[in-house]
Amino acid sequence: MRVRGALSCSVTELGQAAPQVLLPLSSNGFRGLLQTAAWTIWPFAEANFVLERHCTTLADGFCVYGSIYQHLAGSKAGLGEYQLTADLERRWAQEEKTLFLLAFCLHPYHMQVSRVLLPLDWRGAPASLMSLPCLANAKAGYFSKWFPDKADRANQIVQQTFVFLTDDPTSQSCALPLAEGQTHYSAGWTWHKYWSFMEMSGTCAEVSKLALVLLGCKP
DSSP states (O other): OHHHHHHHHHHHHHGGGSOGGGGGGGSHHHHHHHHHHHHHHHHHHHHHHHHTSTTOOHHHHHHHHHHHHHHHHTOOSOSSHHHHHHHHHHHHHHSOHHHHHHHHHHOTTTHHHHHHHHHHTTTOSSOOSSSHHHHHHHHHHHHHHHOGGGGGGHHHHHHHHHHHHSOOTTTOTTOOOOOTTOOTTTTTOOHHHHHHHHHHHOTTHHHHHHHHHHTTSOO
16 A cells, blocks of 8 residues: 555656556545555554553553554444454453453553443453452462462452452542542552552552552563
8 A cells, every 4th residue: 555655646746647557546536545544554553652662551552452442343444454353352362361451450540440340340240351359359369479478468459459449439548639530640640659659558558569560561
């Protein structure tokens, strides 16, 4: 498409002197196809820029997967979206999905969204990975693996996770006070600053340790 696009520019520059065989490249139909193709594949190019930033976390990787999938699902251009979606799902199936989900839920920027999403699937049957009990137990498993000297504290992380993500103001013992309508992100709390503070405060010590390691991993 890039080569044909470049040739169409040459046709425009040459005008009447352009070879007859190249004239279809200057048609509105081809230009429309070129624009549609560029729009269809742009999120993949954008994903590379996002994932190569030095501050990118697994939570950003999770959002990249989601945004590309939504983009392809909403496209009716007929330029191979079905195959691209299948490739995306195949790649996602190879990932350690639990880590991506945990990072999404523990990132201050996405925390409010995760608190809305998790209860929806809480008592669903069968329980999916995107449910509070599953994620809380997964945290305990990773905590025991990453901090074997503190494995006896793994059960604490389950309780802390429920307290932290149920969005119950009366039980948010480890949440920072925010102004009405304000998010941790808009308040200037980066994920590292946020969880470092939580670890020092001691109210979410185990979750804080896990979050600092998890969000420090590169996708």
